[in-house]
Amino acid sequence: TFNFTTKVGAGIQALADPSTLYLRFLDESLNPIGGSSINLINSDISTGIYNYTFDTSQFLLIGGESYSIEISATKTTPDIYTPPTPILIFFKLQSVLTDLTIHNYTTGTKFPSYTLTEYWNQTLGITFYFGESISSAPITNVAVTYSWAYGSGQIDPDSAKGPGYYSFLFDTVNATDVGTYIISILAVKQNFSNGVPSSNLLINIINRPTQLNLNEDILYVRQRFFVLDSLNFTFDFVDVLTSKILGNADEKSFILHRREVNGDPIPDSSITGLLHETADHQYILDLDTETLQEGEYSVVVTLNKGNYDLRVVVISLTIYKREFSLMFSTDTRINLNSGERLQLTITLTDLNNNSAPIIGADLTLTIRGIEYSISNGGIIDNGDGTYTVNTEDPIAEPFYVGETFIGTLTIAKANFTSETRDFTIVIKMAEIFSGMPTFYFILISAAIIGVFGSLTTYRVIQQARIPKHVKKIRKIKSLIKAKKKITESMVIPTKGHMMAKMFGSEWKEIGLSLDEKLGLEDLKAKKLSLKDKGPEDKIKKDKLVEKKLEKEKFKQDKLEKKKIEREKQKQEKLEKERLNQEKLEKKKLEKQKLEKQKLEKQKLE
Structure with a gap:
């Protein structure tokens, strides 16, 4: 106006x-x-x-x-x-005051803070609302742009959300490195104030999450195995968001340390190297474990790729010496005859390698302080995992009593746990025949001979004290009782005969016959008549002798049969005891084997 x-x-x-x-x-x-x-x-x-x-x-x-x-x-x-x-x-001319706010792309909710976080190589949707400050009325047909360190662009209206809304997809892959970036937003329309957020829009781009063998943290691995075993470790380095294996890692290294028993690293024992990447992008850790000595080792594996989370593996390795599986061709209790050499076969297999035969082991057998070995003799390596023991000399030749010895077998080989086994060697006494030791036979025989000698001597002395005619009378008495023939040699001279024998020569010098005077001529005639009947009595006597021999033979056969039966029973008893002993030894070996397997299982756990 x-x-x-x-x-x-x-x-x-x-x-x-x-x-x-x-x-x-x-x-x-x-x-x-x-x-x-x-x-x-x-x-x-x-x-x-x-x-x-x-x-x-x-x-x-x-x-x-x-x-x-x-x-x-x-x-x-x-x-x-x-x-x-x-x-x-x-x-x-004043511009219309405006407000530019940032909203959730999906829900449309206004962000309380303008600092957003997103993984690298992800697309992030961002929505803006541009309106008048006083009335909040939407402002349309606005030129909205963004710019940051890696480029700029236009932001288009988002008709789906309504007037005044503008949205765009922000791709974090354009950033070469992760970090926090300022995104400048500008909304321009004539006669309106420029629209800018009330505070800077910050995008915090972070590493993409990764997994290593399905583990999203430090992967701890503990592995136990035996010397000379070949063992590799395989790792899948995976993008968690896409579940795809990541290839061409920027870092794929390992460092190996050998450690003391207390866990301290041994100086100058570290080995470094790289993992091998396969065609399908798996990473193989080959430590050449077949060349490592027994002991404790730690390995740290690192896998890293730009803009991805780094992954670390800590591996604890325990390498044990290998173990023998030992088998004898006989029981651990060996029975030998006096003067017999020890002969047996020992089979060695690798308990940790499917019972593969072990060749080139060093075996030492000690018996009575004498050592037998492959180098000293007495043990032969057959080259197929078997070893033959053959002592050149007898172990012992006991005569008075059987002897028992403990044989100690020591087995050693590089990269194997040395093993010592004891077994019992029983040496029987020398035998004159099966079941009868020579010493006992001599003792028994000497005792029998001594007894019979004593009895015979006593009998001879006693018989010598008896007058001869008394002996003949007793003999004749027994012959009469047995109804046997009395031979001429058994005839006892009469008193007349004795007188004739003593004084006949004197009577004959004076021309007289004392035999006739005593009537001995008639007795001679009777004696001749007795001789004439001799053949019949002889036949009868022969029959009696034959019958007696048959009886004696039957008795002897019966005694021999009983002796054979007793011997057989004795052998059966010994065989039964031997079988029981073998059964007990077998159970003992099985028990030892189970305990050994149990210990091995505990070691591996």
């Missing part, structure tokens, strides 16, 4: 109607804007008072710019007046 006045003479002013009244807009350089001037002659509200309201958008005025309004007027009636100096009114 403004007024127009005229002046007549000094100090006299009066409101008047002008002949012309114009308004125009000038820019900061006072250059006219737009076309012709605006005629305000009809905008009076009273004499000399004019009011004009205009919309800045009709005159291409831009918010935020400075302008001037020029008003000019003339008056030519009833008199011509000198035109007044045009009025210049300076003004600045």
Whole structure:
């Protein structure tokens, strides 16, 4: 609103109607804007008072710019007046205040903080709302852009969310390195203030998560095995978000340390190297374990790739010496005859390698302080995992009593646990025949001979004390009782015969016959008659002798049969005892084997 006045003479002013009244807009350089001037002659509200309201958008005025309004007027009636100096009114056109907010791409919820976190090589949806500050009315047809360290771009309206919403997909793969980046957002529209977030939009790009053999943390592995075993470790380095195996890792290294019993690393024992990557991008750790000595080892494996989480494996290795499986061709209790050499076969197999035969082992057998070995003799390596023991000399030749010895077998081989086995060797006494030791036979025989000798001597002495005729009388008595023939040798001289024998020669010197005088001639005749009957009695006697021999033979056969039966029973008893002993030894070996397997299982666990 403004007024127009005229002046007549000094100090006299009066409101008047002008002949012309114009308004125009000038820019900061006072250059006219737009076309012709605006005629305000009809905008009076009273004499000399004019009011004009205009919309800045009709005159291409831009918010935020400075302008001037020029008003000019003339008056030519009833008199011509000198035109007044045009009025210049300076003004600045204010832009409409705006707000630019950041929202969740999926839910549309406004973020409380403008710091966002996303994995590298991921697409992140971001939504903006651009509206007037006072009314929150949406502002459309706005040029919204973004820019950051790795590029810039246009943000398009999101019609699905409604007027004033603008969305775009931000791809973190464009960043070469993970880190925190500022994303500059600018919304521009004429006559509106530039839209920028109230605080900087920060994108924190982080490493993509990874797994190593399905483990998302440090992977701990404990492995026990035996010297000379070949063992590799395989690892899958996987992108958790895509479940794809990651190939071409930037780092795929390992370091191996040998450790003391207390866990301290042994100086100068470390080995470093790289893992082998296969065609399908698996990573193979080959430590050449077949060359490692027994002991404790630790291995640290590192797998890393740019913009991915690093993965570490800690491996604890325990390498044990290998173990023998030992088998004898006989029991651990060996029975030998006196003077017999020890002969047996020993079979050695690798308990940790499917019972593979062990060749080249060092065996030492010690019996009675004498050592038998492959180098010293007595043991032969057959080259097929079997070893033959054959002592050159007898172990012992006991005569008075059987002897028992303990044989100690020591087995050693590089990379194997040395093993010692004891077994019992029983040496029987020398035997004159099976089951009868020579010493006992001699003792028994000597005792029998001594007894019979003593009895015979006693008998001879006693018989010597008996007069001869008494002996003959007893003999004749027994012959009569047995109804046997009395031979001539058994005839006892009569008193007359004794007198004739003693004094016959003297009688014969004087020419007399004492035999005749004593009547001995008749007795001689009777004696001859007895001789004539001899053959029949002889036949009878032969039959009796034959019968007696048959009886003696039957008795002897019966005794021999009983002796054989006793011998057989004795052998059966010995065989039964031997079988029971073998059964007990077998159970003992099985028990030892089970205990050994149990110990091995505990070691592996």
